[in-house]
Every structure is written in structure tokens, then in C-alpha cells.
Amino acid sequence: MSSAFSGPILEFRGVSFNYPGEKRIVEDLSFSVGNGEFIGLLGANGSGKSTILKLASGMLHPAAGGITLWDKPLSGYRNKDRAKLLSYFPQHLDVNVPFTVREIVGMGLYPYDIPPQMTVDEALELVGLADKAEVPVTNLSGGERRRVFIAMTLIQGAGLLLLDEPLANLDIKYQIEFLRLLRRLKETKGMSVIMALHDINIALQFGKVMLIKSGSILGAGSPETVLTGVRIEQAFDVAVEIKKSDRGNAYIVHEQW
């Protein structure tokens, strides 16, 4: 895509969605993602985060409104062309077939006739699995499996990553490692990221957050302006306080249970 283009990479304009005959899951949603932006999509269970990401990935189609990718309607892209521009990372990774790590990472090249720059070995190096290339993925731990699929996504080379709760089921160590890896990719490769999450403490560290409730935006912007006690109570239906640690990190304190 031309580097002269300075508009948003992804734009939702008045997007609504519902399954036929069912109630609206996403309601008149408008937002845009700029090049290199890192957005946290925060909301309670069932607030529509996953649906928004699936709409953005082209897997679901809006019932009303429009979505553009690089200023062109998302639905107008050929599947393979779209796959070179955005990749979607689902919440659940359940693979019960013993593909080797190398085989899975290599699948990231499927959209291409001529392979792009990065090789499987380089991608594995980036996620720290270089020594596991020939191991069946079914022999790896949950955290390692997630890194295999991250390597696949890296080699796919799309500039926009849609990540659906990538931190779910990860130890805090891997959560931090994963977020560091994403930051490195943003800095070195200029990737843009939308990440669905429900951990408010992690959202507080993002540059930009969108707070979702019932498929609509409750607030969008920097965490300081969006993630106030009042708004969080609206979104999650629980009373919280936002504190600052000695090191300047914001964190939440909730009611005693």
C-alpha cells in the first residue's frame, strides 16, 4: 500500500451487527485505527468485543454501516489480499493434530505466491522457539503454543493485528513477555494492533483504549480520560477506584468480596 496515504488503516462507520432474527450485538459503531496505533478494546464478558474484532477481520459482515481497510471497502478485498494486510488471532487455540512447529509457522506464508522477507527460522527466533522447530505442536505447553501462532502471524506479515483476548490463560510472566513482544513489533515493524481484553490493569498501560458496553463505545481515548471509576462501573457493573502506585502506574482497587 502506498506510504503517501495518511488516513486511518481501518475505519468503522456506523456499523451495526446482529445475527438474522436476533437482537443487535453491535450498535452504530464508529471508530478508526491509525497507522502504528495500539488500541485496547475493553469490556465485560458479552459486551461485543469479539464480534467487533470479527467484523474488523471480515469474518462477519455488518448489517448496517461500512468498514474500510486502507480506504477501500473491506468486503471488496480478495481473501488472499486481505490476509496480507490484516490478521486475526482467535481467543481459543485448539489444535489436536500433531503438526510440527515449523509446519504451522509456515502456514503464515499461504497468502503469498512469492514468500515475503521473513523466514520461518527468523520468526521462530523472534518468539524464542528456534530450538523447537521440529517438535509437534501438541507436545508444547499452552504458552509455547500461543507463541507458535504468534510466529505464524508474524510471518504472515500483515500490518494490522486483531487479537482476541491473547492474554487469557497466560501466566503473568507470559502476559508481560507477550506485551513486550508486541511493543517491539510496533516499534520495529510499525504494526498496528487492536487487542480485546478484560483486565482493566493491563488496559491502563495502553496508549489508547476503547471501553465497550452492549456493542457501543462508552468512551475512547487515553486510559486517564476513559478509565474513570464512574465509566468502569457503567461498563462492568462493579464499583472500583483507580489508584496510582509509587512508580506512577495506575491500577484499580475493587470492592472487598
Added chain:
Amino acid sequence: MRSLRYWMFGAVTAAIFCLALFAGPRTINPFEMNGMERDILFSIRLPRVVVALLMGMALGASGAVLQGVLRNPLADPYILGISSGASLAAALGLLSGFYFFGSVSVPLAAFIGATLVSLLVGVFGWKRGGLWPERLLLAGIGLNFLFSAVLMLLMSLSSDEGLRRAVLWMFGDLSMADWTLIPSASVFVVAGLGIALWRSRALNALILGDEFAHSLGFAVQRERLLMFAAMALMTSASVSLGGTIGFIGLLMPHIVRFLLGADSRVLIPASAVAGGAFLCLADLVGRSLMPPLELPSGTVTALIGAPYFLYLLRRKDVLSI
């Protein structure tokens, strides 16, 4: 390491084909054949080996495709009711006196039955503009029970000798094999195998899940439909050739994954070759063990296949479930 395995795989398969052709109740030396031996080879053994090969290939490849499409390592083409539907159609054809196409009538009825059941499974598995693995599997299991029940009902109500023969034949019998059905069946097997090989990368992606397949640039529902059609073509052709032969569709993909890996680009053709070789071997065993009596091939595949499958199940590195 893996290339050595490829060579061994190829050598064992080739050896089985040669054995199936030249060994048996009467051993034939290909370099010194008399007229009768030539007759046996070309009119009896060769068509039989070709039928076994086609059926085994179709079932092995169908199993590999279906296990991927349903994302279930326990799937077997017959679990979807395709075999019981085919048996029922063949029995109904015999009962209603459907001999219009001569000796091809029963296989034709079986093929039509198998195709109709595949369509029916597809219809029940369809929701929100696509085929869904769980729906397909449940629809297939339900239809399988239904058709088996109707077939049992017909069998218990009827004393027709033809019906009994058809039911026996449906249990997997290659002794009637001749050249008649080979040309048309091979068209379907080759077409199904062709589609499966052509879309084998898409199958790899589907195994990772619909979301990853979409993200990697595949039209998920179109790919699933193509793969389902390929599986249905091959299974229907196989059932019409020699009835229901169990275990090949389930077992071959597991053996190939263990020996050569899980990549569908290798798994599909190798499961086809392994299936062909396995059925040739089972048939050879079936006709050599107690001549002139012949054991139905379906029984032999199950007798060899089931213990081996149980052995694999005990080795935790084979079945990753």
C-alpha cells in the same frame, strides 16, 4: 530421516501390490506364465487388485479429509451414515426389482444412496450460510442410526435371497470384482482425490480452526464444501465398488501421521496409497488363508486394523488426544 521413511513407505507399498498380484492360492511367476495363469492374472487378479486399490485409496483419502474437515481424529467416512444409506439403497433396489442396468444395478443403487445421504448430511449440517463440523457429525450419526434401523427392519421382514446377498455384499466383498465398474468408479475417485489434493493447504488451515483459516485468506465455507464434496465422491464410489469396508478411513490417516507427519499435502496422498496397499493386503490374506473359502475383506481389515489401532492408542505420541 523423513526421506528414508518415504522410501520405506514406497517400498513396502510396492511389495504389497506385487504380492497381491502374484501370490495367492495359486502362485504366479510373472516371467513364466502359461495361458491359464495369464487368464487368472488379467481377468481375476488384476481387476480385483485394481478394485481393492481404488477402494482403499478412496477410503484412506476420505478419512484424511474428513478428520480434517470435522477436526476430529475419530472421524471415519462411514460415521456419517454414508455406508448404511448405500446399503439401504442397494437393498431397496433389489427388493423393488431394480435390475434395469443389469449387473451394475446394485452398485448403481448403492452409489445413488451414498450420494443422497451425503447431500442429506450436508443439508442437516447447514446453518447460517455454511457447513458446521459439529452439525455434520451429529446429523451423520443420526442418519446412520435411522438407515441401519430401516435396513434391519427390511431384513427381518424379508426372506428374499437377493436381499440377503446384497447385505452380505455390503459387508465388504471383493470376490465379485471385475472390470465393469472400474472405469466409472475411477473417474469419481480421481476427481475426489484431485479436489482434495488441490485444496490440501486449505485443509491444513481449516484444521487450525475457522478463524485462522479465514485470517490466512481462505473462504472457509467454500473450502469446507469442496472438501466435503471430495470426501462424498470418493466414499460413494468406494461403497459402490465393493460395499462397506471398515477401519481404512479411520486407521490410515493415523498411521501416516505417525510415519510421515500431519501436513495434508502429504497426508492425503499417502493415506490414499496406504489405504490401497492395506486393502490389497487384507484381500490377499482373505483369499489365501483357507482356500477355497474366502473371508470378506471387510472382516480382514477389521481383524488386522482394530488391534493395531488399539496398539496405536496406547502409544501416546501417536494419537494426540
